[in-house]
Amino acid sequence: VDITEKKLLQNKLKEYSEKLEQLVEERTRQLRQTQAKLVKAERLAAIGELAAIIGHDLRNPLTGIMGAAYYLKTKCTPELGAKGKEMLETIEKAISYSNKIINDLLEYSQDLKLEYTRLNPKALLQKALSTIEVPKKIRVIDATDSRLKFKADEEKMCEVFARIIQNAIDAMPKGGTLKVTSRKVRGKIEIAFRDTGTGMSKETLSKIKGGTPLFTTKAKGMGFGLPICRRIIEAHGGKIHVKSTVRRGTIVTDTIPAKPKQKDEGASKWLFNGYAPLPINMAQTLQMALKRK
DSSP states (O other): OHHHHHHHHHHHHHHHHHHHHHHHHHHHHHHHHHHHHHHHHHHHHHHHHHHHHHHHHHHHHHHHHHHHHHHHHHSSSOOOOHHHHHHHHHHHHHHHHHHHHHHHHHHHHHHEEEEEEEEEEHHHHHHHHSOOOTTTTEEEEEEEOOOOOOOEHHHHHHHHHHHHHHHHHTTTTEEEEEEEEEETTEEEEEEEEOOOOOOOOOHHHHHHHTTTTTOOOOSSSSSSSHHHHHHHHHHHHHHHEEETTTEEEEEEEEEEESSSOGGGGTEEEEOBTTOOEEEEEEEEEEHHHHHHO
């Protein structure tokens, strides 16, 4: 009997030991994941701070160039000649593009304060389309449901729509179709943008899904579009899902709660690709725990 009891105790001890090892491994894995998120959040926070500094510093010389170009256009047009006017137009386009980059830099670096109002996807889509010049060779199909109601920040959501639509247009240089649909699933609103553009490779898609900062495949641009959209959607408590196939097109789906949490209404959101910076004492705790392991 003693031997049997001893054997049972040994088996129990072995079982507990194995469970403890599994628990330690799981906790270590979680700590490593949290540390990776912390490092990523700190890196993106640094990018945000740098973006704010660069954006503000570039405003002054750009304003000077803009003023000089305006003076030449209004005061010296007869003397410029055809070539001079062409060069002036080039300067104005470059100023406009540079200003867009600065605005993106500043928007990416600022915190988000959401002003919730009652909205419907159809009205949002129409407002977004009014801010974009859609080429004649691209057909936009509005299949959204005006009966769907949800609460969100109108200006921020309109910006998300506009950026996604513009990306879809850029992906269809030879023309195509963009279909926008909406539905309500388990208390959440899903708005999908499906284009028939060039699509993306698995490598490109993995970088986008992985939240690679400032990644872009375009000849012009700095890759702020989707990160800004992601920040806005995640600030609403939602997610962006991207699905794409080369030469078949891309589907971008925005999913947000139909009703925001009470504490979120009017609250400022400070997120970098979904990660809020952790307190420094938390970072130190994680690093110490991993060193012990």
